[in-house]
Amino acid sequence: MTTQMLTYLFVGLSFVLYIGIAIRSRAGSTKDFYVAGGGVHPVVNGMATAADWMSAASFISMAGIISFVGRDGSVYLLGWTGGYVLLALLLAPYLRKFGRFTVPDFIGERYYSKTARIVAVVCLIFVSFTYVAGQMRGVGIVFSRFLEVDVNTGVIIGMAIVFMYAVLGGMKGITYTQVAQYCVLIFAYMVPAVFISIMITGNPIPQLGFGSEVIDGSGLSVLEKLDGVLMDMGFSAYTEGSKSTIDVFAITAALMFGTAGLPHVLVRFFTVPKVSDARISAGYALAFIAILYTTAPAVASFARLNLVDTVHNTTYEDAPEWFGHWESTGLIAWQDKNADGIMQYGAGAAMSPTKPIFSDQIGSHGQRILENAPTDSVNEVYIDRDIMVLANPEIANLPGWVIALVAAGGVAAALSTAAGLLLVISSSISHDLLKQTLMPNISDKQELLYARLAAAVAVCVAGLFGIYPPAFVAQVVAFAFGLAAASLFPAILLGIFTKRVNKEGAIIGMLIGLIFTFSYIVFFKFYAPELNSAEHWLLGISPEGIGFIGMLLNIAAAFIVSKVTAAPPIEVQALVDDIRIPSGAGIAQDHG
């Protein structure tokens, strides 16, 4: 069977599995729909959280980014895992004890105010839609790359699948499909990683392999060799950073606090039976995530070393087979600037504009001819960062079924994240906006119907974003973290750990955090991109890291405003006392 047929087979089988699970776990009540009935086993929830969390970007792009930026890539590794410590220690158990359905539920009740609830809904929709728009595009790209269909067709297939299980099954359907998706994606990630590690170092454990010696007799470890080779070629050393320390600090902090404040992650901890389960479940979630996140930097270094070894100073004719394969998809390009037939790879952009524009012609060596203008640098090779994961199975000479497996894994990663995001958007609309604010008299059945409708609408809107991506989408996905850190995280944290912060403080704090962070990002990214460099930044902090400052402003504003306004009512202080104590957790949500 050809690799393409195997890919169809694997991806098709995985779809049958997901839809089968969705039909079996149909939601019968709003509680099923919003929080899967509240009876999910902590290990199951941990696995579902891990799949929810790891998107196509984690699966495909993260190792590629680290591969090209080396130590600076640590911000993603630290930021996207360290947030779980905050989540498990500071938020999840208390939100579970509170025991309703959504994040705005908590903010609305703790700050005894419909306004606070609405502000939280606005923050949530803002954060989740920026995130989901990127995911749907990701779904389309993954489908088009693996199934060889057009990106828009890919988005529509993805929408149809997500529609099936998110609208039918709600959180219940999503949870169990995500467990299946986690298994598919982690297996698909680890198999090539293990083989590449063996190929380069002889060590089957990638996490140890990238500290081991390369088996080429040089006696150097992978990282030592990589540092040396890259420096010879004019790059900076792989294990040295080039960003300023304060910026790395701020970006890591924004990603960490943002992770802990992301609604689609928080809501997962409403689905377990009790408080102690919420804590342990976050531990399992991070352990499952850590398997991929500790492998990614190893894959990054192996792939970079391998790339340099096999491509640099090689004639086009002698290049490995995968080079031509990925050249045909446009992810690799070569421009023979000095007309010597040998590919020189080095620092700097190979061409202008940086992404290749292919003409129909084929050059004398068989390479695709580009229309881009050559640049002055010696570098002749364009390499898309996604290659680092996508081409791994071929680089390691693995059989076709592994390539098919990676395809199924990429699709699983993209679908699971999109579904989780769509669910929190729909529940914030049907539950927080309709049931709790505009139409308090609707029955549970009607609310469930509205929840399904809202999910259906959200899928369609997200699909439109995928088909007609606003030019800014790709750039802003990372900023969802900054916005979550600056708006939702402090409101929840202060709601649990202080009794004195009141509705005025929380509302003004959230608004200041959101508006400050949003304006800073818009200013440097869209309004005045020419000023987007370290000497113009506030304290040298880039737009990616500004959410950290937004968070500090939010907290400061919340304390100052609360100090000069009335303390929260006595019932609210009693509510805070109540959520701090774990016993009685399962019973809390009967009231509401």
Add this chain to the structure above:
Amino acid sequence: MIEPSSPIRSENQPQQSHHDQEIVSLESAKTYWRANLYLLAKLLFVWFVVSFGFGILFVDWLDQYSFFGFKLGFWFAQQGAIYVFVALIFIYAWRIHTIERELGIDDDSIRPSEEA
């Protein structure tokens, strides 16, 4: 809208419960919260030191030491901190649960079937 469901109330209210569950004394609630904050402070200190400390602020200084073939700072930034994070969550879950059992305010008797 606000309807606290557990017996913990503020000082000037009588303690009562509309569920058949044990009443948590105000004293053990306070003891628990103090112990919890102390435990959190210790664990978050470690969280900060391994990530922002070893992985970012002191990374260059630590890089002079070698650890299983890695520069130590680099290892913390791309591997070590993540392992410590996982351990911290499990340590917290275990330690806090022990404290809860000692004070009799754990949630061991709650089963999902009790909801509904």
